[in-house]
Amino acid sequence: MPTTDRQTPDESELIQRLIAGDETSFRTVVRQYYPSMHAFARAIIGESLAEEVIQESWVSVIRALPDFEKRSSLKTWILRIVSNTAKNRLRKESRLVSFEDLGSAADDSNDDWFDTRGHWQASQAMNAWHHALPEDIIGSDQLRSQIQHTLSALPPQQQAAVVLRDMEGLGFEEICKILDVSESNVRVLLHRGRCRLRAVIDAYNRT
């Protein structure tokens, strides 16, 4: 379920302890947020640079923490910093255009599936999947590997939106803040990414 973007009282205390340099609190946040930061950084910049981006982001987080205005949850704020750090890194690598380009690569238009009235073509079968349950889909090593490969090959913005929404379970408001794009853009990105991933699962089920 998507999370809410509010600070809990515990989180306010945690932030104060982080500002005070409390080691136990550092360990808590690193344990808690590292997997999300890694998945998200990998989506934007790729596996090889994800670790560097995370370490750079932590430095920014600790330096900026006293100025954190608490208008979002700590997690959303941290992921926003990861997003900016990764984008800056992309800029240095001259690859930013690939992050900003919503229309690149996959799109969701499958116009050839439909007739002129927008109804399914007779030739377009829509058979039930034999791997239909999520546990069965991910339980198949070959299919899981194909999904992971396709996810990692999505354009960075699509991948980031899919990771934040479908893996991390964040709400649209949080995703917009993190990626700095409008909700309608997030919806387009998500749909395109999901269509690509559905197509992979569908192809596997047809073999």
Add this chain to the structure above:
Amino acid sequence: MLSCKDVTHKSSDYIDNKLPLISRWQMRLHIFMCVRCAEYIRQMRATVASIGLLKDRNEPAQAVIDETVNNLLEISKKRS
């Protein structure tokens, strides 16, 4: 009346509960009557749920935690 093409294009918004009420009812009506669109929506839901299962729920390696925490402590000390 929505076409099948409309239903596939709006499928993510439907799953995410992002459609206005009237569009949502139009989608429900169409899915109720159209076997292929019903299957398409089922597949999109299964796709989304499958992606959720890919989430890495493992904690980072202890060495990564230690190194990161040590760096943070150092920065924190310099700042204060």
